[in-house]
Amino acid sequence: MNSxxxxxxxxxxxxxxxxxxxxxxxxxxxxxxxxxxxxxxxRPKLCLAVARACGxxxxxxxxxxxxxxxxxHCASLVHDDLPCFDNAIMRRGRPAVxxxxxxxxxxxxxxxxxxxxxxxxxRVAGVPARRLQALMLVLARASGxxxxxxxxxxxxxxxxVPLLDYQRAKTGALFAAATSLGAIAxxxxxxxxxxLGEKIGEAYQIADDIRDVSESSSALGKDVxxxxxxxxxxxxxxxxxDAAIRRLEDLMAGALARIPECVGAADLRAHIMSEAGxxxxxxxxxxMRVVA
Amino acid sequence: MNSxxxxxxxxxxxxxxxxxxxxxxxxxxxxxxxxxxxxxxxRPKLCLAVARACGxxxxxxxxxxxxxxxxxHCASLVHDDLPCFDNAIMRRGRPAVxxxxxxxxxxxxxxxxxxxxxxxxxRVAGVPARRLQALMLVLARASGxxxxxxxxxxxxxxxxVPLLDYQRAKTGALFAAATSLGAIAxxxxxxxxxxLGEKIGEAYQIADDIRDVSESSSALGKDVxxxxxxxxxxxxxxxxxDAAIRRLEDLMAGALARIPECVGAADLRAHIMSEAGxxxxxxxxxxMRVVA
Numbered sequence: 001m002n003s004x005x006x007x008x009x010x011x012x013x014x015x016x017x018x019x020x021x022x023x024x025x026x027x028x029x030x031x032x033x034x035x036x037x038x039x040x041x042x043r044p045k046l047c048l049a050v051a052r053a054c055g056x057x058x059x060x061x062x063x064x065x066x067x068x069x070x071x072x073h074c075a076s077l078v079h080d081d082l083p084c085f086d087n088a089i090m091r092r093g094r095p096a097v098x099x100x101x102x103x104x105x106x107x108x109x110x111x112x113x114x115x116x117x118x119x120x121x122x123r124v125a126g127v128p129a130r131r132l133q134a135l136m137l138v139l140a141r142a143s144g145x146x147x148x149x150x151x152x153x154x155x156x157x158x159x160x161v162p163l164l165d166y167q168r169a170k171t172g173a174l175f176a177a178a179t180s181l182g183a184i185a186x187x188x189x190x191x192x193x194x195x196l197g198e199k200i201g202e203a204y205q206i207a208d209d210i211r212d213v214s215e216s217s218s219a220l221g222k223d224v225x226x227x228x229x230x231x232x233x234x235x236x237x238x239x240x241x242d243a244a245i246r247r248l249e250d251l252m253a254g255a256l257a258r259i260p261e262c263v264g265a266a267d268l269r270a271h272i273m274s275e276a277g278x279x280x281x282x283x284x285x286x287x288m289r290v291v292a
Numbered sequence: 293m294n295s296x297x298x299x300x301x302x303x304x305x306x307x308x309x310x311x312x313x314x315x316x317x318x319x320x321x322x323x324x325x326x327x328x329x330x331x332x333x334x335r336p337k338l339c340l341a342v343a344r345a346c347g348x349x350x351x352x353x354x355x356x357x358x359x360x361x362x363x364x365h366c367a368s369l370v371h372d373d374l375p376c377f378d379n380a381i382m383r384r385g386r387p388a389v390x391x392x393x394x395x396x397x398x399x400x401x402x403x404x405x406x407x408x409x410x411x412x413x414x415r416v417a418g419v420p421a422r423r424l425q426a427l428m429l430v431l432a433r434a435s436g437x438x439x440x441x442x443x444x445x446x447x448x449x450x451x452x453v454p455l456l457d458y459q460r461a462k463t464g465a466l467f468a469a470a471t472s473l474g475a476i477a478x479x480x481x482x483x484x485x486x487x488l489g490e491k492i493g494e495a496y497q498i499a500d501d502i503r504d505v506s507e508s509s510s511a512l513g514k515d516v517x518x519x520x521x522x523x524x525x526x527x528x529x530x531x532x533x534d535a536a537i538r539r540l541e542d543l544m545a546g547a548l549a550r551i552p553e554c555v556g557a558a559d560l561r562a563h564i565m566s567e568a569g570x571x572x573x574x575x576x577x578x579x580m581r582v583v584a
Contacts, residue, residue, distance in 0.1 A: 022457050023438030027446035031437065079403065084395040103376040107399065108446045111371065114403060115436030118410045122428035129421035136414035136428065144407030145323065146315030154319035154400045165314050 003048045006059060007041050010067035014120040018112065030101040030109040031116075034074045039092055039221075042275060043178045044070045046200065049271040050182030050193060053264035061131075062185035064124045068117040068139055069178050075113035076149045076174075078106055085153065086226060093221035114143065134184045142177030149173055156232065163233060167205050168198065175201030188262070196258040200272065203251035207279035209235040210244055215281045245284065252276045295340045298351060299333050302359035306412040310404065322393040322401040323408075326366045331384055331513075334567060335470045336362045338492065341563040342474030342485060345556035353423075354477035356416045360409040360431055361470050367405035368441045368466075370398055377445065378518060385513035406435065426476045434469030441465055448524065455525055459497050460490065467493030484552045491547035492564065498540045499571035501527040507573045537576065544568045 015035055019028050044066035051062035081088040081096040083103065088096045098106035121135050142148050152170025155161050179197030180190035209227065213236040217224045227234040235244045255272060259265050293301075307327055311320050336358035343354035373380040373388040375395065380388045390398035413427050434440050444462025447453050471489030472482035501519065505528040509516045519526035527536045548564060551557050 018437030020438040022454075022461075023443055024446040024450050026449055027437060027443060075403075079399055082399065084399065102449070104449055105446065107371055107374065107376065107402075108442050111367075111402065111406060111435075111442045112437045112446075114406050115432050115440065115442065118428060119432035119436060122425055122432060127421065127425070129419065129424055132421055132424055132428075133414055133419070136410060136424075140407050140411035140414060143403075144411060145310030145319060145404045146312040148407065150400050150403045150407065151315055151319060154316040154397065157318055157394070157396055158316050162314075169314075 003045050004041065006048060006063045007044045007066055007070065008038075010044075010063040010120065011035055011038075011070060014064075014067050014071060014116050017119070017123065018116055026101060026105055027108055027112060030097055030105045031112055033094075033100060034078050034097050034109050034113065035071070037092070038070065038074075040275075040278065041070060042204070043073055043174050045271070045275070046175065046197070047178040047182040047185075049268050050179045050196075051186045053259075053262045053268035054183050054186035054188045055263045056182075056186030061121075061124045061127055061135075062182055064120045065135055065139075065181040065185045066178070068120045069142075069174060069181065071113045071117040071120065072139070072143050072149065073174055075110045075117070075143075076153070078113065079110040080153055082106055085156070086223075086230060088223050088226070090217070090222050093218075117143070131184060131187070134190055135181060138177050138180045138184065138190055142173040147173060156230075161233075166233070167202065171205040171208070172198045172201035175204065192260045196255055196260070199251055199255035199258055203248050203255060203276065204279065206235045206244055206248045206251065209237075210241065210248070210284065211281050213237070214241065214284060219281070241284075245280070248279065295337050296333065298340060298355045299336045299358055299362065300330075302336075302355040302412065303327055303330075303362060306356075306359050306363060306408050309411070309415065310408055318393060318397055319400055319404065322389055322397045323404055325386075325392060326370050326389050326401050326405065327363065329384070330362065330366075332567075332570065333362060334496070335365055335466050337563070337567065338467065338489070339470040339474040339477075341560050342471045342488075343478045345551075345554045345560035346475050346478035346480045347555045348474075348478030353413075353416045353419055353427075354474055356412045357427055357431075357473040357477045358470070360412045361434075361466060361473065363405045363409040363412065364431070364435050364441065365466055367402040367409070368445065370405065371402040372445055374398055377448070378515075378522060380515050380518070382509065382514050385510075409435070423476060423479070426482055427473060430469050430472045430476065430482055434465040439465060448522075453525075458525070459494065463497040463500070464490045464493035467496065480554070488547055488550040488552070491543055491550055495540050495543035495547060495568065496571065498527045498536055498543065501529075502533065502536055502540070502576070503573050505529070506533065506576060511573070533576075537572070540571065 015032055047066040047069055048062055056062050078097045080086055081091055082098055097109055145151050147169045155166040176194045176197035179193040183193040184190040212224055212227050215224055256269055259268055307324055339358040339361055340354055348354050370389045372378055373383055374390055389401055437443050439461045447458040468486045468489035471485040475485040476482040504516055504519050507516055548561055
């Protein structure tokens with residue numbers, strides 16, 4: 001079974017487990033709408049790729065962890081799109097959740113998805129205590145305070161924003177959790193895999209900045225030019241497009257250099273390179289010059 | 293150490309663990325404001341009382357679980373008070389979180405508190421795998437879909453509301469989790485303790501309805517008469533004040549009858565009776581006629 005199938009199955013299972021005749025229908029519909037169809041599922045794919053690289057053959061726990069990461073990501077999209085934050089109209093080529101289901105249901109959808117992330121991992125049977133504890137703690141740190149995605153979003157309400165803290169929390173946290181959780185699910189030590197995820201997250205942040213400036217709204221499926229409108233830092237505004245692309249290549253090289261020793265390092269390297277190739281908008285695409 | 297001290301310490305620890313120089317200052321302040329000073333802490337006290345009744349002497353895990361329940365309760369207050377829901381002005385005698393810190397920070401505060409609840413339990417060292425898994429699953433079921441507090445709030449957006457599902461999710465879920473978690477933390481079976489919590493939750497719901505109708509805003513520390521304004525079901529509107537008080541007494545008797553066999557049943561019974569005595573507004577207070 002390939003990674004995409006593992007991920008969609010685990011997500012479906014999580015949403016299904018939360019549904020039923022005693023659940024309010026609108027909430028179920030809004031949660032499903034927020035999760036399916038997904039975007040690139042880049043974080044859960046990274047999680048599974050690391051688990052495979054660490055020699056995990058069952059992938060049962062890794063798939064639940066990968067789903068958890070994606071559920072947290074979906075939760076953050078739904079809440080960040082709210083009128084009181086980005087006031088985004090479109091997401092993944094459709095109206096944002098609060099435009100389709102109203103603001104109250106969008107708040108509750110995000111809440112339900114956060115809970116579902118923890119539940120997804122807690123439902124896996126037979127996970128040893130230390131491993132379960134480590135999985136839960138990594139999930140919590142990636143999502144909450146002091147430096148998870150919730151904290152990342154909260155930086156946007158501060159008068160002075162330390163750029164490194166902001167980007168690490170807002171983007172890096174979930175990528176670092178993706179690599180750490182993949183390793184932990186496979187029985188390896190999560191901490192050794194943190195830096196790899198964080199580097200990929202940094203690269204992804206730059207790629208997102210480039211797309212925000214140079215991509216069309218229809219190609220991206222969401223509003224573009226939002227960083228300028230919302231006064232958020234953007235690498236292209238700061239260093240220009242060519243320098244931003246070079247920075248992206250450097251970060252990817254740095255990521256590859258941080259792959260810990262493991263049985264499937266070559267495959268993982270190939271996975272990361274292949275995903276990196278999709279990060280640039282089509283019109284800017286060129287063979288990536290990445291040397292680890 | 294008495295229960296109140298255990299609870300405030302565990303809550304302080306949870307908030308402290310989420311704080312630090314890399315955390316946005318406003319988020320830290322808003323989270324602290326949402327948790328301290330608390331209300332009656334009735335749910336975490338119930339959780340600890342059950343753990344003691346089950347013979348738990350360390351209370352370390354039970355205190356973390358009790359804090360988790362209270363953090364989820366605080367999260368639901370912050371989100372339910374938002375302008376898109378109840379649009380409440382006051383809470384616990386002070387401006388609601390969104391009035392004191394703005395709407396964006398209130399959304400993030402609720403999110404952070406949900407995560408902190410799971411983290412509080414995950415941080416306890418040395419909990420056996422099955423127990424940790426059971427604790428996490430009870431927390432998730434009490435808070436998310438299909439029938440946790442998030443689902444309870446979502447019922448308010450449905451055209452037809454099944455009253456039992458609504459009240460079980462909106463109020464019963466956290467009380468049932470309080471008794472279940474206390475038992476699980478003590479090494480007992482949580483399921484046997486679910487009905488007790490649910491009954492107390494039903495009683496609490498009626499008491500809340502009575503206070504909403506008959507208490508003054510300053511005595512309660514929050515807006516009153518909100519059920520009528522928001523068109524929510526209220527037992528006093530449905531059956532009158534005397535019948536509502538009798539129903540409350542019946543429910544408390546039903547709760548006492550549902551205490552499972554345990555070493556500390558007498559103390560637990562006394563705790564529940566003492567807490568029940570505080571449920572009615574002062575001007576309606578009378579010796580409760582509760583016969584188990």
